[in-house]
Amino acid sequence: EVQLVQSGAEVKKPGTTVKISCKVSGYTFNDYYIHWVLQAPGKGLEWMGFVDPEDGETLYADNFEGRVTMSADTSTDTAYMELSSLRSEDTAVYYCAPGREYFQYWGHGTLVTVSA
Amino acid sequence: DIQMTQSPSTLSASVGDRVTITCRASQSISRWLAWYQQKPGKAPKLLIYMTSSLQNGVPSRFSGSGSGTEFTLTISSLQPDDFATYYCQQYNSYSYTFGLGTKVEIK
Numbered sequence: 001e002v003q004l005v006q007s008g009a010e011v012k013k014p015g016t017t018v019k020i021s022c023k024v025s026g027y028t029f030n031d032y033y034i035h036w037v038l039q040a041p042g043k044g045l046e047w048m049g050f051v052d053p054e055d056g057e058t059l060y061a062d063n064f065e066g067r068v069t070m071s072a073d074t075s076t077d078t079a080y081m082e083l084s085s086l087r088s089e090d091t092a093v094y095y096c097a098p099g100r101e102y103f104q105y106w107g108h109g110t111l112v113t114v115s116a
Numbered sequence: 117d118i119q120m121t122q123s124p125s126t127l128s129a130s131v132g133d134r135v136t137i138t139c140r141a142s143q144s145i146s147r148w149l150a151w152y153q154q155k156p157g158k159a160p161k162l163l164i165y166m167t168s169s170l171q172n173g174v175p176s177r178f179s180g181s182g183s184g185t186e187f188t189l190t191i192s193s194l195q196p197d198d199f200a201t202y203y204c205q206q207y208n209s210y211s212y213t214f215g216l217g218t219k220v221e222i223k
Contacts, residue, residue: 035212044217045154045160047214061212095159103150104162106161107159109159
């Protein structure tokens with residue numbers, strides 16, 4: 001059974017950095033990219049980018065280029081998403097989602113609240 | 117970037133109704149389109165991939181069609197469990213975009 005366990009909720013101040021983890025089990029970690037998708041309160045889904053655990057290659061959406069860093073640790077089958085220079089608009093639930101062309105599995109989501 | 121225009125944004129329907137949701141891409145995406153269902157407080161769930169392939173365990177009342185720039189998700193007979201928000205998602209050359217969603221409400 002595929003399981004994706006994300007780290008817990010975070011409260012951050014504007015201008016700081018958050019790092020979220022996503023531990024994978026139930027499939028071969030290198031088989032799929034790990035995508036990150038955010039959902040602001042009451043809003044739709046927004047793709048942020050992905051990391052390829054096989055070689056660490058990343059691709060980021062234009063909206064997050066320069067502020068986001070995605071990585072993968074194959075020794076622990078864990079992916080990470082780090083978002084810097086946080087602002088109130090970054091308040092959202094962040095999901096990890098393995099896949100290539102589409103997202104078959106989803107983590108439970110990590111709520112990040114950015115507030116002074 | 118490819119934009120996905122989903123319509124309607126809200127749909128009121130009754131149990132047993134046939135429901136259709138449309139997604140239009142700003143340029144051709146061949147058949148690289150998926151549909152997700154999301155319920156409040158939950159992660160999205162994959163329903164359909166590659167336009168018309170039903171994900172394992174998804175009821176056969178869900179179906180998808182289309183190609184190029186026009187796609188539809190159809191629920192043949194709406195069930196109480198189907199009241200949710202639905203999103204389309206395209207993939208094209210390492211670009212991924214979601215539609216804004218369609219909320220299916222009880223009429």
